[in-house]
Amino acid sequence: MKKADKNRVIVFDTTLRDGEQSPGASLTHREKLEIARHLALLNVDVIEAGFPVSSQGDFQAVYDIAQSVKGPVIAGLARCVKADIDRCAEAVAPATKPRIHLFLATSAIHRQYKLKKARNEIRKLAVEFIQYATKLCPDIEFSPEDASRTEPDFLAEIVEAAIDAGARTINIPDTVGYSVPDEFGAVIARLYESVPNIDQATISVHCHNDLGLAVANSLAAVRNGARAVECTINGLGERAGNAALEEIVMILRTRPDQYGGLTTGIKTERLYRTSHLVSRLTGMGVQRNKAIVGANAFAHESGVHQDGILKQRETYEIMTPQDIGADGTELVLGKHSGRHAFANHLSKMGIRLKPEELDNAYKRFIELADKKKFIYDDDLLMLAQEQMIETAPVYTLEYFHVSTGSKTVPTATVRIRKGEAIMQDAACGDGPVDAVLKTIERIVGTEGRLIDYSLQAVTVGKDAMGEVSMRVAFGNNTISSKAASTDIVSASAKAYISCVNRHLRETAQNKLSRRPKKTT
Ligand code: KIV
Ligand code: ZN
Numbered sequence: 001m002k003k004a005d006k007n008r009v010i011v012f013d014t015t016l017r018d019g020e021q022s023p024g025a026s027l028t029h030r031e032k033l034e035i036a037r038h039l040a041l042l043n044v045d046v047i048e049a050g051f052p053v054s055s056q057g058d059f060q061a062v063y064d065i066a067q068s069v070k071g072p073v074i075a076g077l078a079r080c081v082k083a084d085i086d087r088c089a090e091a092v093a094p095a096t097k098p099r100i101h102l103f104l105a106t107s108a109i110h111r112q113y114k115l116k117k118a119r120n121e122i123r124k125l126a127v128e129f130i131q132y133a134t135k136l137c138p139d140i141e142f143s144p145e146d147a148s149r150t151e152p153d154f155l156a157e158i159v160e161a162a163i164d165a166g167a168r169t170i171n172i173p174d175t176v177g178y179s180v181p182d183e184f185g186a187v188i189a190r191l192y193e194s195v196p197n198i199d200q201a202t203i204s205v206h207c208h209n210d211l212g213l214a215v216a217n218s219l220a221a222v223r224n225g226a227r228a229v230e231c232t233i234n235g236l237g238e239r240a241g242n243a244a245l246e247e248i249v250m251i252l253r254t255r256p257d258q259y260g261g262l263t264t265g266i267k268t269e270r271l272y273r274t275s276h277l278v279s280r281l282t283g284m285g286v287q288r289n290k291a292i293v294g295a296n297a298f299a300h301e302s303g304v305h306q307d308g309i310l311k312q313r314e315t316y317e318i319m320t321p322q323d324i325g326a327d328g329t330e331l332v333l334g335k336h337s338g339r340h341a342f343a344n345h346l347s348k349m350g351i352r353l354k355p356e357e358l359d360n361a362y363k364r365f366i367e368l369a370d371k372k373k374f375i376y377d378d379d380l381l382m383l384a385q386e387q388m389i390e391t392a393p394v395y396t397l398e399y400f401h402v403s404t405g406s407k408t409v410p411t412a413t414v415r416i417r418k419g420e421a422i423m424q425d426a427a428c429g430d431g432p433v434d435a436v437l438k439t440i441e442r443i444v445g446t447e448g449r450l451i452d453y454s455l456q457a458v459t460v461g462k463d464a465m466g467e468v469s470m471r472v473a474f475g476n477n478t479i480s481s482k483a484a485s486t487d488i489v490s491a492s493a494k495a496y497i498s499c500v501n502r503h504l505r506e507t508a509q510n511k512l513s514r515r516p517k518k519t520t
Contacts, residue, residue: 013245029057046075075141188221210240
């Protein structure tokens, strides 16, 4: 196996595995493939594409990504269980560079309550299944789950045994996001001091953000010798999420003085659009003031700052929007642009649509160009991504009408299509959006509780499209989605229908296969 370059930090993206475990962030097959393709364009080193044994859908996604996405290593997750490893090996097999990522909890609390096993049994299991996995795949990663809360002597013992058994990446997770930077850095430093065969493996880290320290902890580990970081786009992931890829990458790039000139292979100019893609397809919005990719990340409001920037950019700007590809506000196409120019521009942006999706997106572009004078890259991205959101929507919005005003009861009429059937109803609400959502519920017969609703302009100007993001709870199932339109009631109706469709699809999938209980 090729020796790791000591000056290079390997970027292991787990958006499609840990990220997809974010409550409400489930993705369709098509959406997973699209994200994987964009991760490859971003030039990540490893894509963890899923947990193949957990469902037929996860298996198929890992398999198809392994088959079609070339460049990065394609990894699948597996417990130290024969069936998991067999399934994972089968799923990653088509990849040019396949990897099996095995994990087993090692901390006292997990050993005692979750696994009910003693240290020596854990060690034995890890060794046995790493050895088994090496027979099926040349590249094995091992994670001692909850490593940061594992007794240091036992952690060193298991890491040494895992390397002896054939693991070539040892990933140290802060599974519950409990660690703080000095402490986590010391965990890595101690491993380098106490594990005799450590130079035969790459040390990786996987930090959760429960205390808001995932990025800081990951970088403390890098300072102490870790040369791979597991992270996700927009910091998606279990609970408070994982370390945000874009933050780690831009910190290393902006502060080489602090990190000994370590680099990554990431094409940073693709960060912004990858973040947008993931946000749109998962339905998980990015907070405006989020570092690097938030809408305000490069917005200077104060007059003093604006004045400083005009005189010398570096007075208040440590990175440029161009560095992350957030300068796409140029006017790109207009009402008279043909289908060919439209397709060409999308392809330059790295977006690939099937012919019928391209037709639909172009139709929407012409409609939009009729309503809106300037069409920007972000508008196009939104139109294209609309086509990827659902492969086979159950319900689609055909028509709506609302009547509202300061002295009238807001009332909506909605027409929805399901296959060949057209259904129509009307209802009132305490505002036009409420009236439309209530009418949709009457038609589809599924009631949801709106937990979050936010509206954001996609680009600039009064005629900008409004993007509605919402989270809806259908019983215990929480779903997120987004939709955009120049009409905010229409965007709200589409986002709600998208949530209903996602909910119905997930319910149908869960009936077919039950995912194993949460693993991380
Ligand atoms: O958080 C965790 O410990 C994990 C492991 C599977 C790496 O996700
Ligand atoms: Zn995790």
